Amino acid sequence: MTILLLGSGGREHALAWKILQSKQCKNLFVAPGNAGTAEIATNVNLDILNFEEIKAFVLKENISMVVVGPEDPLVHGIYDFFKNDSQLNNIPVIGPSKVGAQLEGSKEFAKEFLIKHKIPTAAYDSFTAQTVEKGCKFLETLQPPYVLKADGLAAGKGVLIIQDLNEAKDELRNMLVHAKFGQASSKVVIEEFLDGIELSCFVLTDGKNYKILPTAKDYKRIGEGDTGLNTGGMGAVSPVPFADAVLLEKIENRILKPTIEGLQKDGIEYKGFVFIGLINVKGEPMVIEYNVRMGDPETEVVIPRLKSDLVELFQAVAYEKLNEVSLEIDERSAATIMVVSGGYPEDYEKGKQISGIENIEDSLVFHAGTKLENGKVVTNGGRVIAVTSFGNDFQEATKKSYQNIEKLHFDKMYFRKDIGLDLF
Template sequence: MNILLLGSGGREHALALKMSQSTQCGQLFIAPGNAGTAQCGTNVQMGVSDFEQIKTFCLEHAINLVIPGSEEALVNGIYDFFSEDAALQHIPVIGPSREGAQMEGSKAFAKLFMQRHNIPTPAYREFNATSYEAGVAYLQQHSLPIVLKADGLAAGKGVVIAATHEEALDEFEQMIKSAKFGDASKTVVVEEFLRGIEMSAFVITDGHSYKILPEAKDYKKIGEGDLGLNTGGMGAVSPVPFADKAFMAKVEDRIIRPTVEGLSKEGIVYKGFIFFGLFNIDGEPMVIEYNCRMGDPETEVVIPRLQNDLLELFSAVAEGTLAAQTIYADVRTAATVMLVSKGYPEAYEKNKAITGIPAPTGDQIVFHAGTRQDGKTILTNGGRVLAITSLAADLSLALVHSLQTAEQIQFEGKVYRRDIGFEFI
């Protein structure tokens, strides 16, 4: 089959590589892609939300399957665009409808959904410009610390944990009155702060049945010891040591099953990945957030451990036959270390030449994120540049191998964390 994958990050390189290994894979196109995806298929200079251009491309290239990698196209309604167009209805889109994508696109939408289906999540209130003064009063009496979240999409950076009431009030004003995160912070969700350890669970669903994929834990802070600014993710590990059978049984019973059943009961079309951002609080799982796609850099540890043919799974989603599938996972541990540009997640420079990237092996893959190719030279083209994933018998060994390669790869201003998985080693 001919496939169009939308996106340009490390997640898309991981998905592209996995799909390219399938016997069902014909032509694979990635829009816009990066220097790594170009090794798996053909990059196409096309915006992920330029639906008219995507339509023309799909019809001209006999595309059989569309995979939106990131949330942007899904929240903007690419599933609905295809399903409502007579010329495109025969092409499955692996992802939720516009309404289903609101599980990520609006934190307030997701919170209300969880309330309706008794899914455990921190207590919260939401405020906007109309209720601004009520929000100020609420924050002034709120216990510390205080979690403020931009309701909409903010590229993983719309969450602030305020240590003081003054900081909370300042952030609240910046979000709503100064549009710190643009339209995303027109509504702000103020959430109860909970002390626990985070992890991510993933399922793929055809709207009725679901299959649980390998879990992961990512590391958002730029600095070692989980210090500094939030990023899109500085690394990840899979499996997660505390996510044993007993814990994951709670996750499935209290969170995954009620979510999939709730979407179905409410008539919300959802055929694709669901990402569950979870807190483990003394052995009890709680939902922090939903995403309507795979995470990044979690995909770079989950997909290397997935032993299934990814296109077989996608076909089963499209055909509604996912219940017949069985998920197989590599027993080894995967550890990803992200190389980022100096200055990230704030201002950074691009177009730095990269050298020393090793060829993939059965034990290690370097996934491209923010890269582009100019002739034979690979250049930096983003804040997060490369994700080095190693597989080994245990986490310590996997991390050692990723860090060795992190030293080997060179580009001006290279930054990375050496303590990914630190709390488990």
């Protein structure tokens, strides 16, 4: 079959790499893709939010399946667009409906879903510009640190964790009154702070059945020791060493099952990935957030551990037969280190030539923010390249990734040197 994959990051390069291992895949198009996907598939310059443009391409190239990498097209309703179009409704879209995508598109929607279906999560309330002073009063009822979340999509940067009460009040006003995160912060959710260690859980579901993918832990802050500004993610390890059988059973019974059952009870169509951001609070898992697609850089560490045919899994999702296929996982550990542009996540320069990729051995290289310019691979984003390695444990895997990163070079290149260190 011919498959169209939407997106341009490290997540999409990893998905493309895995999709192409399937005997079911004859051709793969990636829109818009990057320099890494250009090496293994065919990049096409499509606007992934222009559904009419996507429709024309899908019909022209006789596309059999559309796999959606990032959240934006899902929140804008690409699943519904295909379902409601007589020329497209026989083509499976891997991703949830527009309503399902609100689990990520609206923090308030997600919190209401969690409370309704009795899934453990932090206490919260939500506020708008009209109720900003009520929000300040609500902050006074909480213990520091204070958690402020922009309700809408803010490219992974809409969450603030602040120690000082007055600073939290000022930031709440910045978000609501002065639109710090644009339209995304026209509503802000304030949550109680949960103290624990985070992990990510990934589920593939056809809306009724589900398969649990390997766990991962990512590292969001730019600085070592988890300091500095939040980024899209600086690295990840899988599996999570502290996620033992007891914790995993609690996660499945208290969070995963009620989530899938909740989607069914609420009549929400959902055929795709559910990425659940969790926190382990003294052995008790609680939900921090939902995402409606695979995470990045977690995809680059989780997908390589799948031994199963990903396209067969997607076909089972499309036809609600996920219970009829098995999921095989590589028992080895994997570690991904993200190499980023100097200055990221604030201002950074693009167009820096990257050298040394061809020298990397015994690791996987997934391009994130790259493009081809006159035949050369150059930087084209904040997060540039992910290097993923396997090992008997995560220490061995991270060591291999770091050894290979030493072979890479571009001007002002930066990476964290402590990924996984907190787990020793």
